[in-house]
Amino acid sequence: MDVVADKTQLDISASVELLRERWPDAISHDNRDGFSGIIVDPAQLDDVALAMRDELGFDYLSSVTGVDYLGVADHMEVVYHAYRTSGGPALVFKAQTGRDDPRVPSLVSVWPGADFQEREAYDLYGIHFEGHPDLRRILLWDGFDGHPLRKDWQEAYYEEEHKPFDSRWPGGQVYRAEEKNVFGKNVKYPDDFDLGRLNDVSESDLYQGLGLGVDVQALDSDGLRTDRLVVNLGPHHPSTHGVFRMVVTLDGETIASLDPVMGYLHRNHEKIGERNSFLHNLPFTDRLDYISSMSNNLGYALAVEQLLSQGARYSPPTYRAECLRVLMVELTRIVNHLWSLGFLLNDLGAFFTPMLYANNEREKILDFFEATAGSRLMCNYMRFAGVYRDIPERIRSVANLVNDKVRDYNTMDYLTEMVNERLPRFLDEYDTLLTRNEILRERTVGVGVLLPEDAIALSTCGPLLRASGVPYDVRRADPYSIYPELDFDIPIGKNGDIYDRFLVRFQEMRESVRILRQILPRLERSQGEEVMSKVAHTPRVPVGEAYGRVENPKGELGYYVVSEGDPKGPQNPWRYHVRAPSFINLTALGPMCVGHKVADVVTILGSIDIVLGETDR
Amino acid sequence: MYGQGIARGLLVTMKHIARSYMDDIRYAGRKYSGEGNFGARQGMQATGSYTVQYPDEKIAVPERFRFIPFLIVEDHDHPERPGHDWCTSCGICAKVCPPQCIWIVRGKNPQTGRPVPEPDAFYIDIDICMNCGYCSEFCPFDAIKMDHDYELASYDRTSAHIFDKQKLSKEMSHWKRIAPTTALEEMQARGGWEHKDILREKAKAERAAARARKSASKQSS
Ligand code: SF4
Numbered sequence: 001m002d003v004v005a006d007k008t009q010l011d012i013s014a015s016v017e018l019l020r021e022r023w024p025d026a027i028s029h030d031n032r033d034g035f036s037g038i039i040v041d042p043a044q045l046d047d048v049a050l051a052m053r054d055e056l057g058f059d060y061l062s063s064v065t066g067v068d069y070l071g072v073a074d075h076m077e078v079v080y081h082a083y084r085t086s087g088g089p090a091l092v093f094k095a096q097t098g099r100d101d102p103r104v105p106s107l108v109s110v111w112p113g114a115d116f117q118e119r120e121a122y123d124l125y126g127i128h129f130e131g132h133p134d135l136r137r138i139l140l141w142d143g144f145d146g147h148p149l150r151k152d153w154q155e156a157y158y159e160e161e162h163k164p165f166d167s168r169w170p171g172g173q174v175y176r177a178e179e180k181n182v183f184g185k186n187v188k189y190p191d192d193f194d195l196g197r198l199n200d201v202s203e204s205d206l207y208q209g210l211g212l213g214v215d216v217q218a219l220d221s222d223g224l225r226t227d228r229l230v231v232n233l234g235p236h237h238p239s240t241h242g243v244f245r246m247v248v249t250l251d252g253e254t255i256a257s258l259d260p261v262m263g264y265l266h267r268n269h270e271k272i273g274e275r276n277s278f279l280h281n282l283p284f285t286d287r288l289d290y291i292s293s294m295s296n297n298l299g300y301a302l303a304v305e306q307l308l309s310q311g312a313r314y315s316p317p318t319y320r321a322e323c324l325r326v327l328m329v330e331l332t333r334i335v336n337h338l339w340s341l342g343f344l345l346n347d348l349g350a351f352f353t354p355m356l357y358a359n360n361e362r363e364k365i366l367d368f369f370e371a372t373a374g375s376r377l378m379c380n381y382m383r384f385a386g387v388y389r390d391i392p393e394r395i396r397s398v399a400n401l402v403n404d405k406v407r408d409y410n411t412m413d414y415l416t417e418m419v420n421e422r423l424p425r426f427l428d429e430y431d432t433l434l435t436r437n438e439i440l441r442e443r444t445v446g447v448g449v450l451l452p453e454d455a456i457a458l459s460t461c462g463p464l465l466r467a468s469g470v471p472y473d474v475r476r477a478d479p480y481s482i483y484p485e486l487d488f489d490i491p492i493g494k495n496g497d498i499y500d501r502f503l504v505r506f507q508e509m510r511e512s513v514r515i516l517r518q519i520l521p522r523l524e525r526s527q528g529e530e531v532m533s534k535v536a537h538t539p540r541v542p543v544g545e546a547y548g549r550v551e552n553p554k555g556e557l558g559y560y561v562v563s564e565g566d567p568k569g570p571q572n573p574w575r576y577h578v579r580a581p582s583f584i585n586l587t588a589l590g591p592m593c594v595g596h597k598v599a600d601v602v603t604i605l606g607s608i609d610i611v612l613g614e615t616d617r
Numbered sequence: 618m619y620g621q622g623i624a625r626g627l628l629v630t631m632k633h634i635a636r637s638y639m640d641d642i643r644y645a646g647r648k649y650s651g652e653g654n655f656g657a658r659q660g661m662q663a664t665g666s667y668t669v670q671y672p673d674e675k676i677a678v679p680e681r682f683r684f685i686p687f688l689i690v691e692d693h694d695h696p697e698r699p700g701h702d703w704c705t706s707c708g709i710c711a712k713v714c715p716p717q718c719i720w721i722v723r724g725k726n727p728q729t730g731r732p733v734p735e736p737d738a739f740y741i742d743i744d745i746c747m748n749c750g751y752c753s754e755f756c757p758f759d760a761i762k763m764d765h766d767y768e769l770a771s772y773d774r775t776s777a778h779i780f781d782k783q784k785l786s787k788e789m790s791h792w793k794r795i796a797p798t799t800a801l802e803e804m805q806a807r808g809g810w811e812h813k814d815i816l817r818e819k820a821k822a823e824r825a826a827a828r829a830r831k832s833a834s835k836q837s838s
């Protein structure tokens with residue numbers, strides 16, 4: 001029997017053994033309670049990573065993030081989650097380094113998709129990734145003092161290490177944070193920072209490396225003297241879908257290079273998440289990708305459930321709760337794709353007609369969300385081991401003093417009609433409206449092509465990855481909830497251009513409708529089952545780490561959660577990291593745009609489908 | 618043929634225009650009157666688009682809709698405890714509130730200094746409240762509920778946006794009006810329209826009375 005015939009088929013433990021045989025001194029098991037994976041000596045990290053990718057087939061680096069173990073083990077740790085695009089669980093590996101001058105080799109040369117994530121870890125932890133081609137801050141601004149995710153860093157309105165704060169009860173005399181810490185005086189700069197730079201519009205750091213100010217009148221290959229022009233698209237521009245900026249170098253109308261600049265909406269979600277209790281974080285996840293709050297909730301709930309299931313007295317969600325979860329996230333997928341296709345068409349100049357048609361249907365779904373979860377966008381519906389409440393018997397609004405337009409529908413009828421008739425009818429119509437439209441095709445076919453190998457290497461995910469022909473979908477590759485028993489296909493594209501992304505999203509909506517059709521009878525059958533969570537508001541989360549990931553409409557959304565708490569201490573995540581699909585998909589934006597015209601940049605960005613709440617976190 | 622896709626797409630738009638008017642004709646003159654017209658024009662069978670003329674018209678929000686919480690007090694015409702707080706100042710809502718915008722001063726008996734089950738002061742900073750609904754979900758006494766009034770904008774946030782107990786307190790009948798089904802479910806879970814503690818005391822008193830009756834009947838027999 002030849003066991004090593006195909007090493008790319010080895011399971012995780014066999015793969016780990018193989019690596020350990022080769023590097024017995026550099027690799028050790030992570031034996032901490034509740035932790036898994038291997039710890040790799042930073043000196044050997046490149047080689048080990050290369051072997052993982054090339055020999056073992058872990059071609060997809062999903063997540064890179066730092067953790068500061070100040071006071072626990074007093075080191076910094078970089079945590080990597082690598083997957084195979086053929087499916088299966090993660091190979092988790094970690095590199096540890098001192099806190100004073102943390103240095104870890106960069107893996108951008110192995111997985112180019114590590115680029116933005118390493119920059120983020122550098123920005124927020126100060127970890128130097130040696131060999132990174134462009135190690136700059138990414139979310140924060142140049143004059144920012146310190147690295148905020150370090151455990152000893154305190155924010156401007158710092159109050160206490162952990163919520164709940166003591167000042168709220170029993171002696172809760174209210175005050176505003178800004179009364180104690182006046183706005184404007186709450187900012188710190190590094191000692192050597194020149195405040196004059198704040199008014200300096202040249203932003204030399206950024207423009208360095210763009211080849212500017214060096215030789216703008218260079219001769220191009222045709223012997224023409226052309227100016228290279230730097231244009232800032234955004235941050236305030238309707239086509240950027242939020243506050244997002246692209247620094248473009250133009251050669252005539254053609255893009256020579258594109259550098260995304262983000263962080264304008266950065267609020268240090270992860271630091272807030274570490275101050276929060278486990279439960280507090282749920283409504284905060286709504287605010288990441290605010291178009292798809294339901295599935296954001298689910299990813300986080302799955303991560304914490306992984307931890308909870310290690311402890312005593314945990315009962316997993318009931319079957320009905322799982323059905324409701326899938327119902328909600330698939331409706332969310334439709335909501336998101338309706339929105340993103342509508343806006344893609346806006347970006348193409350089909351101003352608001354397709355957008356509003358799509359929105360008309362979206363409203364109907366949001367009405368259902370509102371009646372069930374209490375809010376249209378910030379649903380906060382999932383709970384650990386359950387959901388907030390069962391669907392109401394009737395979608396019913398009550399007239400009261402403030403409002404008088406009353407509606408009343410039977411919920412199951414409403415859903416059945418929506419899923420079986422209204423949505424399919426609409427999708428057919430939308431198909432007629434757009435898919436064969438010649439203008440749409442001219443603007444999108446062959447534009448913004450992303451080859452499958454690049455798509456994988458750049459760690460792109462979701463419809464962007466699948467449109468390039470890679471059938472990678474977390475619902476199938478690493479299933480969760482009741483997806484294994486549901487029947488659906490993973491649509492993929494052929495050419496990896498904008499048109500394929502359009503088609504993939506369209507097909508995904510049809511597949512979601514197909515899933516919903518299977519969910520409805522399951523809901524009928526499981527009528528009356530308990531769905532609400534029995535986990536208390538201060539759950540005792542066992543020590544350990546978990547990585548929960550879901551196939552969000554925009555791509556793979558992952559939550560890396562570490563619980564370090566002593567069982568009697570504060571119940572707060574030690575580490576709470578969000579692997580944001582919009583953020584990581586932007587790695588591919590630059591390469592996709594080069595060689596295209598300015599007008600195409602807007603469409604290419606639109607075809608990635610980003611949302612800045614999640615990108616900037 | 619080139620252009621066919623566009624032409625067929627345009628037919629769809631034409632259909633949409635026609636549909637909007639079709640509904641207008643079907644409901645001609647009944648837009649503002651008639652039972653159920655509004656629901657039908659917003660429902661699954663609706664065709665075309667229908668504009669709600671906000672702020673002249675407003676869609677009534679569903680029961681579970683959540684905005685800013687309010688505190689339940691007994692109705693002002695309650696025979697025994699008019700306007701009495703339901704809140705026991707247990708502090709759970711303040712602890713479970715994600716952005717920590719609830720501030721409670723626990724009530725104290727002025728003589729003994731021991732805590733009493735009602736808040737001396739209760740504040741919610743509505744600028745910070747993220748409308749998550751946890752406070753009402755985890756309150757063990759059904760004393761805090763999510764209100765439906767979403768028109769809270771004001772010209773001066775510094776003076777108007779910290780709601781104190783007086784501003785937060787609303788009668789139980791308000792909750793019954795905006796969320797009849799939920800209020801009913803909660804009543805059934807509690808076992809009556811009264812506050813949990815009152816119900817418990819009543820049950821205790823009843824048991825004591827029953828015991829007294831029993832022993833009385835034993836003695837007499
Ligand atoms: S949880 Fe309920 S009873 Fe306790 S303090 Fe809050 S509102 Fe009052």
Ligand code: SF4
Binds near residue numbers: 719747
């Ligand atoms: S709704 Fe949420 S944020 Fe607002 S007061 Fe209640 S718990 Fe706090």
